[in-house]
Amino acid sequence: MIVKAWKSRPWTGDAAIAAVVLAAELLGSPAAGLDGRVVLIAVAAAGLMPARRRHPIVVAALVAVLYLAGIQPPTYDAPVSAMLIALFAVGRHTSAPTSIVTAVLAVAGGVVVLGPAPATAPFLMFLTVTLAPAYPVAVGYAERLRAELSQRREQQVAESAVREERRRIARELHDVIAHHVSVVGLYMGVARRTIPTDPERARSALLTGEETARQAMTEMRRLLDVLRTDGEPIDNQAGVGVARLPALVDASGNATLQVSGEAVVLPTTVDHAVYRIVQEALTNTRKHAGGARSRVRLAYLPDRVEVEIDDDGPARPGTAGPGLGLAGMAERVSLCGGEIRAGPSPEGGFTVHARIPLPETM
Known part of the structure; x- marks a missing residue:
């Protein structure tokens, strides 16, 4: 229910994420306490969050600037949570080439700003620390692929249902036309043969053929109505x-x-x-x-x-x-x-x- 509400009103999710970023940055401030710069960086980072879907690259770049400003002495308080969310948004809302370039730039920027991992560290730890800035981008892109596959699966299910409905209607039309036309032909033949000798029987055969043709038109009209309403369920099965x-x-x-x-x-x-x-x-x-x-x-x-x-x-x-x-x-x-x-x-x-x-x- 909460997820549906966020999908129908995206601003609620944006407001919640901005509040989380603001709280994380202010509550995680240095032991020396809050100062104007820390508060300004936290508010600016939180304010950028609602624009992350429409302008993910711009938001990531601005948050990176805030990150560089936050790691300057004496407070060393960078908006880490905002940086992670911005990188995730790049992977979630941009193409594969853009996500790859952003991940490479994030890794290179991390190495330049923070320095590489110590050479004495194990290789696996060195690789993990060095590639850490790329993880949010990869997670965001994986989430994008999952959403696209889910949407494609739903579309295929809907298209399959439409095709099945069309096949069913084709069978209905075949049954209606084949049966009623053959019955009409039968009674027309009877009428043709009996008109000279038994006009009353011929009249009865013609009336039956007329009624059969009317039934055929009624059923075909019902089926064509279904086609015009894009395969909506048939509620009336009269006849x-x-x-x-x-x-x-x-x-x-x-x-x-x-x-x-x-x-x-x-x-x-x-x-x-x-x-x-x-x-x-x-x-x-x-x-x-x-x-x-x-x-x-x-x-x-x-x-x-x-x-x-x-x-x-x-x-x-x-x-x-x-x-x-x-x-x-x-x-x-x-x-x-x-x-x-x-x-x-x-x-x-x-x-x-x-x-x-x-x-x-x-």
Whole structure:
């Protein structure tokens, strides 16, 4: 909560850091006590902190000047905390070349001003002391890389979600168009053949085709609305679900529906997947085995729901290329944690069988 507040109001963080620097410099003053120069250096160093993000190089240079002024006799009170924060800001808010140059200059300046470590000191200690001014720059640059990677990861997650939503909408459009257009074509054919001999039946077929076309337009309009709102969640699933299966089967013409087990309210994803699987299977039957009879069986079991669609048409390949038909059904079932089998049945015809597990709480 505190981090979010600082991100939304950066000045609060700047004020806090300035206060910390001021307190550290004043409380860490020489034993001789505070004098005007010490107070002036502490106030100036703290006042530079709010500008460290926008002008990190300038702030680091000015703090270095204050540092040089602070180490002059007789007080020897340098703004160390301000120097560390300024060097960190250089690494955090500048490019890699700028950070490297600053780190090298800081190390060289430390050697010139403070002198190198004693030659008698161990090499590791000598290296540690000599490179100490570069550590804040390195830490700041590492923090910058971490923030950039985190932002890139969040962006990739968001882009992946958008791509997945687009693929889902593509499957929806494919299902809607393929099913409804095939049904409209079926009833238009019936009307064409029966107009001379049975005008009333032809009229009924035309009305059914008109209603099917209207449903297709409604569903496509809903999906296009989702595209226009940049993939916002779909709240209205009217016209899609197990409750609509009887109407779907009736509209398909030569198909029957059998339901077994005690019906339960299915999760939205499962409910939607079952409907689309049946819709796609019936569409494929009309497309590849025109005139074949289809049977849809829906079974509610204690831990899962099963749906099977078979027809008595001629045998056909289990897949028809990388389209959105059977592959789309398999992806839907996979997203629900289930499994699907599709292929020629031993008795002839084609069978699609899907098993989708249900949550234990249902």
